[in-house]
Amino acid sequence: MLLxxxxxxxxxxxRTCDTRENIHQNYFFDAFKKLTNNKVVRHEIATQRLTNLVKxxxxxxxxxxxxxxxxxxSFPRKSTSNYERRTYATVAYQ
Known part of the structure; x- marks a missing residue:
């Protein structure tokens, strides 16, 4: 019993540490998939998720x-708004 x-x-x-690490990795890779998508909404979701993950x-x-x-x-220069560039730059350097 003592052993x-x-x-x-x-x-x-x-087991708890390993499970937590797997959850964070899945969250990390899912956010990266959204970040590489062409839809702005998915970029915003990915940005928020990655910001929370860094915390x-x-x-x-x-x-x-x-x-x-x-x-x-990778963004085309003409189609990227100043708002999007500022948002990603702010999050990237936090």
């Missing part, structure tokens, strides 16, 4: 910043 309780607690802790998991900050920079560079 079972610490072992169970340790296994539960690692929860700071270790993704660099990857998210690079993704925003890459997406900004």
């Amino acid at each position: 079972a309780l610490p072992t169970t607690t340790l296994l539960w802790y690692f 929860k998991v700071p270790k993704y900050k660099e990857e998210i910043k690079l993704a925003f920079i890459k997406v900004l560079k």
Whole structure:
């Protein structure tokens, strides 16, 4: 009994950490799919999701910043409004 309780607690802790990491990764990749879509609404949703994710998991900050920079560079110059550029630039450097 004395060995079972610490072992169970340790296994539960690692399982919880692993599950939380999987949820964050799924959230991360889903937001990137939305970010690479051509619809502005999906860009806004992805921006909000990634901003929230950076607050929860700071270790993704660099990857998210690079993704925003890459997406900004991929936009055609004429069709991108100043508002969209400012929004992505603000979020990328937070």
